[in-house]
Amino acid sequence: MIPEIGEAGQEKLKKAKVLVAGAGGLGSPICIYLAAAGVGTIRLVDQDTVDLSNLNRQVLHGQGDIQRPKVQSARDRLTSLNDTVTIEIHQQTISEESIDGLVESCDAIVDALDNISTRYMLNKAAITHQLPFFHGAVRGFEGRAMTIIPGRTPCLRCMYHGDVPKEKFPVIGVAPAVIGSIQSTEVIKYLIGTGDLLTDRMLIYDGMSMEFKEFKVSKNPQCDHCGEKMEK
Amino acid sequence: MAIHINLHKTHRQYTEGKESVDVAGRTVGECLKDLIRQYPPLEKEVFGKNGKLSGIVEVYLNGATAYPDELAKPVKDGDTIQLVYFLAGG
Numbered sequence: 001m002i003p004e005i006g007e008a009g010q011e012k013l014k015k016a017k018v019l020v021a022g023a024g025g026l027g028s029p030i031c032i033y034l035a036a037a038g039v040g041t042i043r044l045v046d047q048d049t050v051d052l053s054n055l056n057r058q059v060l061h062g063q064g065d066i067q068r069p070k071v072q073s074a075r076d077r078l079t080s081l082n083d084t085v086t087i088e089i090h091q092q093t094i095s096e097e098s099i100d101g102l103v104e105s106c107d108a109i110v111d112a113l114d115n116i117s118t119r120y121m122l123n124k125a126a127i128t129h130q131l132p133f134f135h136g137a138v139r140g141f142e143g144r145a146m147t148i149i150p151g152r153t154p155c156l157r158c159m160y161h162g163d164v165p166k167e168k169f170p171v172i173g174v175a176p177a178v179i180g181s182i183q184s185t186e187v188i189k190y191l192i193g194t195g196d197l198l199t200d201r202m203l204i205y206d207g208m209s210m211e212f213k214e215f216k217v218s219k220n221p222q223c224d225h226c227g228e229k230m231e232k
Numbered sequence: 233m234a235i236h237i238n239l240h241k242t243h244r245q246y247t248e249g250k251e252s253v254d255v256a257g258r259t260v261g262e263c264l265k266d267l268i269r270q271y272p273p274l275e276k277e278v279f280g281k282n283g284k285l286s287g288i289v290e291v292y293l294n295g296a297t298a299y300p301d302e303l304a305k306p307v308k309d310g311d312t313i314q315l316v317y318f319l320a321g322g
Contacts, residue, residue: 026322114322137319144319154297161299162280162287169321176322204316208241215314216296 009192010038016191017041019103021094021122022112023070024048025057025171026136029180030112030187032060035078035085037188042078043088045102046070057173094118099125108187110134112180116164123148123156124225134186136179139169141207143179146198146217147186150226153199158220158227178205233309235263240317246273260291261303263313278315288318 001007016039020027023046034042048070050061058070065073071089078087092098094113099121103109109126111134113119119135126133126148133148135156148155182203189195204213221227234254239247247253253270257263268275280286291302292314298305307313 022322024322112322114320116318116320119320137321139317139319139321142317142319159290159297159299160287161285161302164287164318164320169319171321206241214295215292215316218297218299220297220299222300 004194005192009194012192013038013188014040016107017043017105018108018110018187018191019043019045019106020110020112021045021102021118022114023058023060023074024054024112024114025138025173025176026180026183027074027112028058028060029177030110030136030184031074031078032081033181033184034187035082035087037184038082039085039187039191041086041088043090043102043106044071044074045090045092045094046074047091047093057171057176059173059177094121096121100129103129103131106131108132108134108190110183110187111136112183114169115166120157120160120225126150127155127226132190134183134190136176136183138171138175138179141172141175143175143205143207144202145179145182145186145205146202147190149197149199154217154219155223155226157225158223159202159217160223172207175205175207178207235307235309236312237263237267238312238314240315242317243274243277243315246271246277258306259303260293260298260305260307260313263307264303290316290318292316 018039020030023044050065050068050070050073060074060077069091071091075087075089103125109131127150130150136145186198202215202217237253255263255266257266291298
C-alpha cells in the first residue's frame with residue numbers, strides 16, 4: 001500500500017465519480033490510469049468513432065475498434081483492465097444544453113478535449129457547480145496542464161484574450177501520454193486530499209527539448225467566468 | 233542592459249532561429265513593437281487584425297501572467313518576456 005494513499009485513500013478513490021470529457025489522445029491515458037488506480041466511476045463522453053488516424057496516440061482503441069464508437073471501445077478496454085470500475089458512457093457532443101446533466105453528481109471534471117470552445121464550456125460548468133477542473137492540452141511534442149479549484153484559484157478563462165481559430169492539431173502519442181498522466185496524478189491527489197496541486201501555475205512541457213517550465217498564473221479580475229464580469 | 237523576449241519555436245522561423253531577442257521599451261507592448269521592428273514577419277503571428285495581442289499567443293512577464301492589459305504592463309532592464317503559443321489539441 002502506498003503510504004500517501006492508504007486504505008482510507010483507496011476508499012475515497014472507490015467512492016469517486018469523475019467526468020472525463022474526451023476519449024482521444026488525452027482521454028486514453030487519463031482513463032487508463034484512473035481505472036487502474038481504482039476510481040469507482042468514470043463517466044466518459046465522446047461523440048466520435050474510432051479512425052485509423054487516431055491510433056498513434058489514442059491507446060484506448062485498437063485496429064479492431066475502427067468505426068466503433070470511441071466510448072464503447074474505451075469501456076471494453078477499461079473493463080478488461082479493472083472490472084470493479086463502473087464506466088458510464090455517453091456518445092454525444094458536449095453542449096450548453098447537455099453540460100449540466102453530464103457533470104451532475106460528479107466529483108471532478110477532466111479536460112481531454114481537442115478544441116478550446118468546449119474547454120471554456122467545461123471551465124464554466126466547473127465554476128458553476130464548484131467542481132475541480134483538470135486542464136490539459138497538447139500539440140506536436142508539446143503540452144500543458146493546470147488544475148483549477150473554483151473559488152480559490154485562477155481558471156482557464158482568466159487567460160482568455162481573444163478567439164482561437166479552429167484547426168487540426170497534429171500530435172505524437174507520447175505528448176498526451178505525458179500530459180494525461182499529469183492530469184490523472186492531479187485527480188488522484190485531489191480525490192485523496194494529498195500533495196500539492198498544480199494550481200496557480202501553468203506547467204508547460206516540451207518533448208523536443210525535454211523541458212518542463214512553470215509560469216505563475218493569477219486570477220484575472222476581468223474574467224467573465226470567475227471574475228467581476230462573471231455571467232450569472 | 234535590455235529586455236529579453238523568449239520566443240516559442242513556432243516564432244523562431246521568423247528570427248533566424250534565435251530563441252531569445254533583446255529589445256527596448258517601457259512597456260510589454262513597446263517591447264513587442266521593437267521585436268516586430270527587428271523581425272517584421274512576426275507581426276501577423278503576435279498581433280491580431282485589430283492591433284490586439286493574438287488570441288493564440290500568451291505573454292508571461294518574469295515567469296508570471298501579465299493580464300489584464302498585458303501590453304500596458306511596465307518593464308525594466310533585465311526583465312524577461314516569454315511568448316507562449318496556445319495549445320488546444322487533445
